[in-house]
Amino acid sequence: MSSQQSGTSADHASRPARLTPVQRLALGVLLTANFTLAVDFSILNVALPHIGAELGFPTESLQWIVTSFALCAAGFTLFFGRVADLFGRKRLFLAGIVLLGLSSLLGGLALDPTVLILARVGQGIATAMVTPAALSLMTTTFPEGPARSRVLGLNGALMAAGFTGGAVLGGVLTGVVSWRWAFFINVVVALAVIVIAPFVLREKRADNRPKLDIPGAFTVTLALGLLVWGITNAGDDGWASVGAWAPIAAAILLFIAFWAIERRVREPLVALSMLRRPNVAWGNIAGLIAFATETSLVFVLTLYLQEILGFNAVSAGLMLGVLGIGTVIGGLIAPRVIGRTNAKFAIVVGLVLQGLATLPLALADQSSGWVIPLLIFTFIGGIANLVAIVGYTVTATTAVPPEQQGLATGLVTMSQQVGITLGTPVMSAVLASQLAVGLLSGIQLAIAVNAAIALVSGVIIAISLRLPKRSPVEAP
Structure with a gap:
């Protein structure tokens, strides 16, 4: 073969194959489902006082509207990640979507606290079913390399945007129509996915099904x-x-x-040999840190904007939407960063840049002049955070056999959901430790700790993470 022919072949090999219309539709279904579930993590936060007043929730019990969802989403995700491997990802995905639709309908129609909590439990279990199934369908459909990096970048961007955008959407729905539409929207999405998904999702069935x-x-x-x-x-x-x-x-x-x-x-349930893989172990640690720090920062900054600067909930949510825009951009550029370097570089640079962008916000005071710097730094931090998130998703699913992708993506989903659930209480405890001095002092300390965690984690991962050896993939 001539050098010219060889070069042409290499060029063709480096170009990802174009997606067919069915593949594009399948990807759209999976991304829509994951985005909707990410929104569910935060969409009711702004509406909690309204829900409490309408349904008779005691103030001290309002947290369970959020906690009941998070407990089930985090607690069952590893279990369902393995179920996806054993009994079929498509089947589990569809069952989870059905449960999401039914639970959301129940929540939208709830007339007392018990029914609403049961609905949130159902939504949490549905999240634990759908998210690892959808992610493993993506990683088994798209081979390692540029195509998978792009898909995971889109998924990470939409999920992060869903979390930050959920607060904005919840505030708008609560103010314009009713908090019940935060549930009813899920019913509409679930119906659309149930109609389309059976015809466009494909999976290769495992030859053997070991016992659970x-x-x-x-x-x-x-x-x-x-x-x-x-x-x-x-x-x-x-x-x-x-x-x-x-x-x-x-x-x-x-x-x-x-x-x-x-x-x-x-x-x-968990092959210990998988946890001994440095890319799986350190990749998931990085993901937990990335989600814990950025989602808890949203909580702290929401307090700053409302309690210190005096903005209302909707205005504060819209300002933090700039962070959401940054996450979308980060998800789109992350595959190119990974393609030109590697997934470890994306994690390290993402966490370090996120920490550096967060650190100046620890100096924020009562002056409204801090609004513009806050928007700029959170935008940069959002980009960096998603670069790290896509890097960890690629890292933690690389060189994992197809029959274990459900387990690997279950671990990825678990680190994500535990990070989201863990970050806010930890930052809240740090903040509370300074309340005797003042709320602003607590906010400043929480932001400083948040930035330090991101920076130190980036350095540790730079030293400790080793990527598995495999054939290099050219940049997209």
Whole structure:
């Protein structure tokens, strides 16, 4: 073969194949589902006082509207990630969408607190079913390289935009129509996905279906639930409260028991050899940090804009929408960053730049002149955060066999959801430690700690993460 022919072949090999119309529609269905679930994490936050007044929730119980969702979403995600491998990703995805639609309809029609909490539990379980199934459908449909990086970049951008945009959408819906439409929108999306998805989603069925590790699934699900519950209580009552340290201590004991179970079970829920892969372990640690820091920063800045600068909830949400725009841009440029360097570089640079963009905000005071710098720094931080998120998703699913992609994406989803759930209570506890001095002092300390976590994590990952050896992929 001549050098010219060889070069032409290489050029063709480096170009990702064009997606067929069916593939584009399938990708649209998966992205829409994940975006909707990301919105659900934050869409009711602004509406909590209205829901409490209408349904008779005691003020101290309003947190359970958010916590019940987060507990189930984080607690069951690893279990359903494995179920996707064993019983079919498409089947689990569709079952989760059906549950999402029914739970959302129940929530929109709820007339008392018990029914609403049951609806949020159903939405959380649906999230744990759909998110790893959708992500594993993406990673098995698109091979490692530019195509997968672009798809995961879009997915990461939309999910991050969904979280930050959920607060804005919830405020607008609550103010213009009713908080109930935060549920009814999901019903419309679920119906559309159920109609289209069966005809466009494709998957290769596994040749053998090993037994599901029930003891391991029960133990790790309970451990994750207790961990999230304890951290949530710490944000409300302080780390010294029994409601905080007792569940966390129990969770640690259950994680140890889970580790022991997985070493003895013939077909474990988590192959310990996978956790020994540096890219899987460190990739998920990076993802947990990325989600925990940026989502908790939204919480702290919302307090700053409303309680210190005096903006209303809708105005504050719209200002933080700039961060959401940054995340979308970050998701779009991340595949090019990875293509020209590698996924580790994207994680490290993303976390370090995010920390550097967050740090100046720790100096914010009562002057309205801080609004413009806040918009600029959060925009930069949003871009950097999504570069790190896409980098960790690519890292944690690289060189994983197709039959274990559901497990790998379950771990990715778990780190994401635990990070979202963990970050805000931790920052809330840091903030609360300074309330004797003043709210502004607490906000400044929380922002400084947030920035430090991102910066230190970036340095540690730069030193510790080792990517698996594989053939290099050219930039898209």
